[in-house]
Amino acid sequence: MSFDVAAIREQFPILKREIDGNPLIYLDNAATTQKPQCVIDALVEYYTTCNSNVHRGAHRLADEATRHFEAARDIVKDFINAPKREEVIWTTGTTEGINIVANGLAALLSAGDEVIATGMEHHANLVTWQQACKASGATLKTVPVLESGELDLDAYQALLSAHTKFVAFPHVSNALGTVNPIKEMTAKAKQFGALVLVDGAQGAAHRKIDVQEIGCDFYAFSGHKIYGPMGIGALWGKESVLAEWPVWRTGGEMISTVTLQDATWNVLPYRFEAGTPNVGDAIAMGEAIRWLSALDREAVEAHEKALLDHATALAEQFEGLTIIGKARDKAGVLSFVMDHGHPADIGFLLDRQGIAVRTGDHCAQPLMARFNVPGTARVSFSIYNTLEEVDALFAALKKVRSMLA
């Protein structure tokens, strides 16, 4: 086994923290992952040695900052196997990437057109399309979620038609962990000529991404969910689509020429990057991806699967606990409710024992409604979690249940 979890943990300084005398057990990785020292160092290094505005300085620091910034773009390009670096746009995160696409899409849509999303979306990948449809008179349709937590692919097939202009779905559900068959789903949409966006917020950290193999038009993800900083993310989009699209935000950098009355636009990717970009965080996100890519990704996946399998086995034996979402292919998420106690109470009492989980609707209210729950307690695993932590979680849950019963 080429995976040494102790050596990984050593690289994450925050994991040495204690909460009220208990060692921190961080199981909220679907909300944000912790950062390895090399990412923290990359940020400090940038601000210590070459902080400068990019693309516009005729001096050494500006040159260095630009070089590192654009090198980070190349790291993202390679990470998702994008054909061209011009297709990688820096964003503030998945949410902004999706909004950039919605802005372009709204101009394409008209009454009679249809957009398809799913019943397991994060609000970022649902409300955005609701708004684009409302603004254009298009209709939003959604793929139902089966009891297993998988998408109803027959229903998806039936929704597709010549009216379908755009399809969006998550690579991995943040609330249930379901890994969707994104390649097959994309191929089906492409039979009808629809554009396809994959919300990769939960996919990027857990699965190898190859946008050319997926065949989609857009893939959006966030730095902070793959061991990088908050406030930075990337949107990949096909040049053939993006080059035709209206501009998003206007301002410096995204222009080519400006007169008092008019302006022309810069080339990709700068056309979609108005204003001073988040240089330091982009560089640190590049470092996070470099760090992750240097690991044996199959071993990482196997480790995360072992954690999930162990947790699922313990959950299935746990009295009064119901798992929400039992898809055959899942990535690192165990969502559940218990017979006693609201999810918020469970989260509170776990925190008292040093264990960080997420409770609530996970920005997926329609999905919670689908399962008739007010919310769930969600345990989400990452590279640095251990089987011992899973055992500690269930020992703690036992105490929680006896307190709430």
Ligand SMILES: *Cc1c(COP(=O)(O)O)cnc(C)c1O
């Ligand atoms: C977190 C998340 C988002 C939003 O990402 P931000 O980093 O908050 O912009 C969108 N979709 C899914 C599936 C997510 O998990």
